[in-house]
Amino acid sequence: MLGTGFAFALLPVLREAYGEDDAGLREAVGRHSDLFNSHPYLAPMALGAVAALERDRAASPLIERFKAAVRGPLGALGDRLVWAAWLPATLLLALVLYSAGVATWAAAGAFLLVYNVGHLGLRIWGFRLGLKVRNLLGEPLKNAGLVRLGDLAAAAATFLLGVLVPLLLLSGIVSGTRMLWGFGVLGALSMGLGAYHGAVTRKAAVVLLCFATFAILGYGLGR
Amino acid sequence: MGADLAIVVLLGGIVALDGTSFGQFMISRPFIAGTLTGAAVGSPMEGAAVGAVLEMFQLCVLPVGGARFPEAGPAAVVATLAAGAAPGAGGLALACVLGLVWAEVCGASVIYLRLLNGRMVPDPAAGAVTPQKVMRAQFAALVLDFLRGALLVGVGAVVGILVTPRFALAWPLNEQWTLGLLAAGAAAPLGALLRTLGGLGRWRVAFTYGLVVGCIAVIVR
Numbered sequence: 001m002l003g004t005g006f007a008f009a010l011l012p013v014l015r016e017a018y019g020e021d022d023a024g025l026r027e028a029v030g031r032h033s034d035l036f037n038s039h040p041y042l043a044p045m046a047l048g049a050v051a052a053l054e055r056d057r058a059a060s061p062l063i064e065r066f067k068a069a070v071r072g073p074l075g076a077l078g079d080r081l082v083w084a085a086w087l088p089a090t091l092l093l094a095l096v097l098y099s100a101g102v103a104t105w106a107a108a109g110a111f112l113l114v115y116n117v118g119h120l121g122l123r124i125w126g127f128r129l130g131l132k133v134r135n136l137l138g139e140p141l142k143n144a145g146l147v148r149l150g151d152l153a154a155a156a157a158t159f160l161l162g163v164l165v166p167l168l169l170l171s172g173i174v175s176g177t178r179m180l181w182g183f184g185v186l187g188a189l190s191m192g193l194g195a196y197h198g199a200v201t202r203k204a205a206v207v208l209l210c211f212a213t214f215a216i217l218g219y220g221l222g223r
Numbered sequence: 224m225g226a227d228l229a230i231v232v233l234l235g236g237i238v239a240l241d242g243t244s245f246g247q248f249m250i251s252r253p254f255i256a257g258t259l260t261g262a263a264v265g266s267p268m269e270g271a272a273v274g275a276v277l278e279m280f281q282l283c284v285l286p287v288g289g290a291r292f293p294e295a296g297p298a299a300v301v302a303t304l305a306a307g308a309a310p311g312a313g314g315l316a317l318a319c320v321l322g323l324v325w326a327e328v329c330g331a332s333v334i335y336l337r338l339l340n341g342r343m344v345p346d347p348a349a350g351a352v353t354p355q356k357v358m359r360a361q362f363a364a365l366v367l368d369f370l371r372g373a374l375l376v377g378v379g380a381v382v383g384i385l386v387t388p389r390f391a392l393a394w395p396l397n398e399q400w401t402l403g404l405l406a407a408g409a410a411a412p413l414g415a416l417l418r419t420l421g422g423l424g425r426w427r428v429a430f431t432y433g434l435v436v437g438c439i440a441v442i443v444r
Contacts, residue, residue, distance in 0.1 A: 004344050008361045011354050029354055030347035040247055075287075083285045084419055087249070091282060094254055095275060100440055104271040108258045115249055158426035161417060162433020163440065168279075168406050168413075170441050183403035187410040194414020195422065199283050205411035206280065206323045212404065213320045220313075220395035 006047065007032035013051045031060060038071040039078020041122045046070050048130025049137060058134075066135040073141075081146050082122070085153035090115040092160035099167035165191070227264045231304055232377045234260055238296040239372020243286075243333075244365055251296030253277035253322070260300045266307030269315065273302045276319045277326070279409035283416040294329035297376045298322045305383025312401040313394025317387045319405055325379045329372075336371055340364050 007029050014032075018025035038046060046067060053063050094111035098104060133140050169187040194201040234256070242251040249255060254274040261270015281295040302322030306314045343363055345356040396404070417423070423430060 004357055004360050004364075007352075007357045011357065015354070026351045026353055029357055030345075030352035033345060033347055033352050033357060079285065079287045083287060088282055088416060088420065091252060091254065091278060095278060098254070098271065098275055101444065104258050104267060105262070108255050108271075111252075112249065112255065119248070154420045155426055155429045158417065158420050159429040159433040159436075161413060161420070162430040162435075163437040165410075165413070165434060166437035166441050169410070170438070183407055186407040190407055190410035191414035191417070194283070194411040195417045197415070198418050199285075199412075199415045201415050202280060202283055202412040205408050209405070209408035210320050210324065212408075213316055216396060216404075217313075217317070217390055217394060220393040221390070223393075223395065 003035045003037075004033050006036045006043070006050075009047055010051060010054065013054055017054050017057060028054065028060075031064065036067060036071055038075040039082065041082055041119055042074040042078040042126050044123045045126035045130040045137065045141075046074060048127040048132075049134045050130075052131050052134045062135065070137060077141075077146055081150040081153070082119075085150045085157060086118055087115065089153045089157035089160060090118075092157055092164060096160050096163050096167065099164060227304070228377070228380055230263050231260060231300055231380055232373045234263060235297045235300045235376025235380075236369040236373035238300060239294070239329075239375070240365065240369050242294060242296050242372075244368040253281055253295040253299035256296045257299040257303045260303040261307070264304060264307055266303060266310070269306035269310060269318070270303040272315060273306045273318050273322060274299050276405050276409060277302060277322045280323060280412045281326070283412045283419055285419065291334055292330055293323075293326035294333055295322070295326040297329045297372050298326035298379070300376050301325050301379030301383050304380045305387040308384045309388040309391035311391060311394075312396055312398040313391030314387055315398075316394060316396070316401050316405065317391055318383065321379070321383050321387070325375075328379075329375050332371055332375060336368060339367065 010032055011029070014025055014028050018028060032050070036043070036046070049070075050063060050067065053066070090111050093114065094107045097107035097110060129140055129144075130137065165187075169184050190205065194205070238251045238256045240246070241248055250259065254271070254277075257270040257272075257274020257277065258267070259270070261267040261274070264270075277295050277299050281293070284292045284295075286292055299322055302318040302325070305321050306318035308314070309317070340360075343360045345352045345360060394401070417430070420426060
């Protein structure tokens with residue numbers, strides 16, 4: 001719904017910009033109902049820029065070209081910064097805290113607080129930047145260091161993943177040397193396969209876990 | 224139980240909305256949704272445990288573009304209720320499996336929702352697009368997403384409450400073995416996440432430091 005959502009978000013500005021010009025308003029609303037697929041946290045940047053352009057009654061071909069040019073890069077940047085770095089880093093923080101014995105509400109609360117400070121900060125900053133520079137987003141965006149931020153978040157996430165692995169496979173879950181080594185080795189092999197083959201191993205892990213669970217249950221029922 | 228189900232169904236709708244349509248404050252993440260559900264229905268330990276397992280499976284899933292992916296938030300709500308209905312190792316294992324399967328069902332429903340949304344969106348080529356049409360389409364889509372989440376959680380919760388207690392008692396493994404099995408399964412998606420982050424080729428120092436800190440934490444605990 002990002003197309004219609006874009007138009008929905010712009011309605012207050014469009015109503016003010018077009019005033020009594022109903023035909024112009026409908027045309028503008030229709031224009032902004034077209035596809036606009038971008039990252040939800042960086043889309044406000046484009047929204048701010050378009051709001052400023054519409055408020056100043058910029059030519060509609062300029063606005064359409066700007067939207068078409070900016071949606072892809074904002075989407076790619078957001079995917080890399082948020083979905084592939086910030087989100088896993090903050091979730092891993094929560095899982096590490098939980099695995100280390102911190103109270104669940106504290107682990108969950110830490111995630112929600114830290115994640116949403118970044119999330120809302122990005123939305124607000126992006127919107128304000130768009131309002132300020134309008135369609136001249138290129139240089140400010142390049143100088144904002146978002147790619148570097150994404151790299152830092154990815155490094156933090158990798159560190160936290162390293163912390164989680166021993167907490168998950170070695171502590172409190174198993175007792176007794178044989179079980180420790182057994183699950184540790186199985187887990188390490190599993191993780192190695194995942195690191196090598198990527199997200200496709202997730203589906204395989206789900207299928208295998210379901211199969212193992214039903215087989216174990218079957219054994220239990222048959223006893 | 225009726226009141227619990229009503230709360231859970233409402234939570235399911237909210238979690239579904241948060242996933243994509245409104246806010247994205249990440250209460251739709253399995254760990255958060257499981258924790259919230261557990262707190263709401265009096266099964267906080269089960270909710271956190273189930274949520275953590277499902278979260279580890281979901282970490283490597285990137286919600287990019289129009290990709291189809293499992294929707295683990297409502298599934299975590301269902302799994303928490305199922306685990307609460309049958310506390311113990313068997314309940315945990317079966318609830319996690321139910322959650323993983325239900326996440327695929329919820330993910331498939333998103334595709335149908337998108338198709339339905341496409342029909343509701345006013346088409347500029349077909350006629351004038353008024354602000355009223357845009358607002359109607361927007362609110363209708365939000366309501367549909369909420370109802371989708373609520374319905375899926377309602378149905379899943381009934382399945383979980385009926386099925387899990389019947390079979391949990393037959394589960395032959397103790398808690399430690401069960402957690403070991405789940406951890407070994409969750410390790411594969413964690414490895415996939417490592418690849419997504421850039422892999423050991425890029426971040427081996429950070430990962431190694433993390434391993435050292437994690438081992439120290441295990442020893443100190």
